[in-house]
Amino acid sequence: MTFVLRRLGSAVPVVLGITLVAFLLIHAIPGDPAAVILFGANASPEQIAALRTQLGLDRSLPTQYLDFLGQLLHGDLGTSYLTSNSVAHELLSRAPSTILLAVSAIVVAVVVGVPLGLVAGSRPGSVLDRLARGISFLGVAIPYFFLALLLVLLLSVRLGWLPAIDDGTPKGLILPAVSLGWGYAAILTRLVRGRIIEEYRSEYVRSARARGCGEGRVLLAHALRNSAIPAITTIGLQFGNILTGAAITEVIFGRAGLGSFLATSISNKNIPVVQGAIVVIGIGYVLINLVVDLVVGAVDPRTRLAGAR
């Protein structure tokens, strides 16, 4: 229990920091935000001044920040400049599809990467190990957007097995998920392989063998369990990158989701949307890693003692 509290405690300043970064963004944009919003409307100085008052930009920075925080606490992420819809609504309506893709990619990464790492790590130097290492070496190097194109060229255009454009069917999800997940599968393979080799050298594996555990049991009941910990943390730490990767993959496959929405928002300098995205993704990342730490705490009881510094 104290472990959970302590982890929560250390997450609070990070969350505050994220909101601060998001808040300061509006002032980092060159030029007057109000002028930016009304750009193209040929606004008069009076209109701009009125908007400044409306947005609270004429007040001191700390007051503005506190207002911003207060709105956040009520789930209010502001209003999109372009559509006048609530940012929270705009983000939430598009998020599920992106999250689905990200999760599918993680599933691909785990399903491909972990077994490959296990096989390679339990027989280092074997043919299978070399194969696994080759695959992972290439997997880490090939950019997912390039892999996506190659897969489309091969499996959709040439062979016609899978749709090139994501049509919302489960079949349409396969290519995006594989192209995005492959690189992370490669990372997991390397990680799990290294850990398994390390665990195999450890004293407790030898004692497990000494009490008569077969190789399968040694691998699955002992070594894998301890190798799972860095794999889980890595997925947590990469979550933000997987999410942005999903957004870009969506654009390539013509999937509706956060990707194109965010891209247009950034190029239009639609600040509330960008702020909202920073806050949501940042806090999402913190939460995911909180969960990861709790899971790791359940798998490895020692971390509950050591905890976050």
Added chain:
Amino acid sequence: MSLLEVVGLRTEIETRGGRVRPVDDVSFSVAAGETLGLVGESGSGKTMTGMSIIRLLPPGGAVVGGSVRFDGVDLTALDDDGVRRLRGNDIAMISQDPMTSLNPTRTIGSQLREAYRIHRHGSRQEADARAVEVLELVGMPRPRERLAAFPHELSGGMRQRVMIAIGLVCEPKLLIADEPTTALDVSIQAQILELLDDLKRRLSMAVVLITHDMGVIAGHADRVAVMYGGRIVEEAPTRALFADPQHRYTEALFESMPDLELDRQVDLATIPGTPPRLVALGPGCRFAPRCRFAQDDCRSADPDLVAVGTDHEHACFHPRGTTTTADLPRRRRREVAQGAGASGPVLEVTDVHKRFELRRRGLLGPRRAVQAVSGVSLQVHAGETLGIVGESGCGKTTIGRMLVGLEQPTEGTIAFEGSSFAGMGRLAFRRRRRDLQMMFQDSAAALDPRMTVAACVAEPLVAQQVGTRAERAAVVAELLDAVGLPADAADRYPHEFSGGQRQRIAMARALALRPKVVVADEPVSALDISVQAQILNLMRSLQDRFGLTYVVISHDLSLLKYLADRIGVMYLGRLVELGTSEEVYGAPRHPYTAGLIESIPLPDPTLERGSAALGGELPSAVDPPSGCRFRTRCPRATALCAEEVPVLAPDGDLHAVACHHPLTGAQPARTPLDLQPQGSEPR
């Protein structure tokens, strides 16, 4: 018939450095109910011998010759699965480090059940019942509750009990115990060894006890096989071996043990050189390069084992007792008059406390701190060697670090030649450091891997801006010579040297600034016995040559008995006894000291061994017992001990003790040592 019969066993390991033969033509047998001690230094192949029996070799290792018959079955002819079915079932193994031998992410219950369910295919309930049974057998308090505990929640001694319990789950016929107590404190070691003896008797197991410690062997093995360089060089019943060792290596090993040296003024006998690396060995006796009796025949042929008495065999062309004349190196006798109080104190420690803050328990919990050192006062006199002894967590290392200014006391003062560190300015303090140097326990970690030996040794001079480049080079050359390293060592890197040589480098560096006091933290605990003696002799000769004062910190009381003039005994942050080494060792006044002395496994098989002298476990230093901290384990404790903190009685500043009920001191806890191997040559 013997339960285990090993004949001509050979094991090879392919490594990048070449093909290693850690086990080379080894034969022995063990009967049910018997303990065979397999003793040797690091790299002697004793562990690999044990592992070869149950085929648990490191990658690249394989048994390449010989046979292992266990209970009528040839294990070398079995397939992997056949051997696996024996492991943990008929043959159990306990390994050295209980900290790493248990899977940290599984409960001890699940690890106990595992062996049972693999071999007995029982239900979970049956497995649980058996787990509780074996935990009871190994003396684990509240066994049923412990099933859900994780390894890190137990102390080292308790973890080793769990390891033993796991081994016992399927009632094995043979137990291979690989250094089962090396990682444990002396008092816990005594408990575990006693437990093993007891279990062996009750379950009539055969035990192969692998260890480097002659003391452990003497008390707990029925027969001993001495290994050197991958071979058995001598095998005999324990008493016969200790009374009349034949092989020159065995003899030399006995001579170099500080436990056995009675005359503190004479240097220890040493074995020159280091144990062989088992790659590309020549044809001769493996000990020949280090043997002072070696002749030409020793270098050209490897002697076979020959029988010299009942069950006594050795592999030596010129065993002890044969009249080979070798130039016996005269061992140096110290001429400098030693003794406490010869001159005034150089270091004065006054009521020093050291607390380490811990994280609060919970967000609003009370502040917690480890009481590493609580109110220690002592003086170090010029020219003496002060030993500080205690078990892990007693605060001895913290004291050492405070003496050289690596830690600042939370309370109290430490003064060097009358001036306290605390009041000193930065520059003055840095200047002062020249007089106070430290030797670390792990010389591999204490030398920067990126610096040459010359740079390492010269570094203190550079840091203190002493001398020119040429002068420093001269000092380095002189120091390397003084510590017995060749001049060409200067341009090499620390990792190219063996542990003993690295400790010499560390010593040279500590002496570079010509300090007055050297604090040595476990200076030899990582070294083999034969190398250990070399370093101890070196420390003493340097003390005479440079007029050094030593503070030696060690867990090993028998070592300090030899090396130190005075000994301070620490327990859980307090100094409980302080006196000359003869007094402390010969007539301890604190019950803890007495228990500690009794726990030391002495290399004498004729000694009657009672039950472990110190029961129980070390209490937590976060929340130490009130009053006398030892009272929870003390047989003499009374209500007074819980109420009042005993002070270290000044008692004319000789042999002080902090105890309400001190031992009289008239009757020593144990008869004075008379352990000279009988019939050994006069030295």
Added chain:
Amino acid sequence: MTVPLLGTARPAGRARGGLGRVVPVVLVVLVLVLLLAPGLLSRTGPVDTTDAFLSPPSAEHWFGTDQLGRDVFSRTVFGARPVLLASLLGVLVAVVAGVALGVLAGAAPRWLNAVLMRAVDVLLALPVLLIALILIATAGSGVRSIVIALGVAFTPGFARVVEASVRRLRTAEYVQAAHVFGSTGLRTAVRHLLPNLMTEVVVLASSAVGWAVLTASTLSFLGLGVQLPQPDWGSDLAAGATSLATSWWLATFPGLAVTITILLANFTGDQLMSALDPRDGLRLRQSMPRLLGRRPAGPAEPGRSTGPVTTNRDGAVG
């Protein structure tokens, strides 16, 4: 269980094959040529048009030509500069800033360490691409923005690793030994901490280049790098993607170029790792995926975390 011989049996200087020595030299020369004088490799300029439109790879045009008749080989060669420049400079910025921040935090008192590392945590909570996109949105697109973005995005990763190493090294016995003979804090840092830190940083940096190339080409793939018609792997890949079915070579060659660059960067990282101590190499390799992560995970030393305690008894007895 120890095999005591394994440690000593390792030869001091690993003898490596001729290939291991030649490859790095070739690599450095190639990178320099691509950065400074790509014209040496390609006769035609990247924006020169020819009569051949959309011709597949041939002896004349090794990688084929595009819709405007531009030579794809030439564009691939010249397209290396923006990506390489941005990633190398970006990583350089991150190394300098990350090491400075890490050393500062590692040596700082507790409260300052907490403030600095929480700030690092905040940056780590934001995905690399999001940081880059935001910076480009505020400062405009182009190589300079990408460099700044990569620098900002990778700095926390280096800071984390360096901070952890500094904390570890500060308790290393040879650093403590330096204290005992009166070495000043600054001298110890320069003489002991930095050299022992640098191998780790160099190895991490070489692999970070791989990540940086990926990020930089993603950004230009999104049209936020060099503006057309200037050649750039990412934007050329994006441009070729639309006509993938008909003219596969347009997207494939820039894509392969990115892949091979990342492959070589990772390979160099691996070589550097194994040139170090093998054990150390393994440890580093495992910390790699965490370069962009939040903190060096893995349990701290369990059990008795109660200040300095001596437990050692005769460590290596075989």
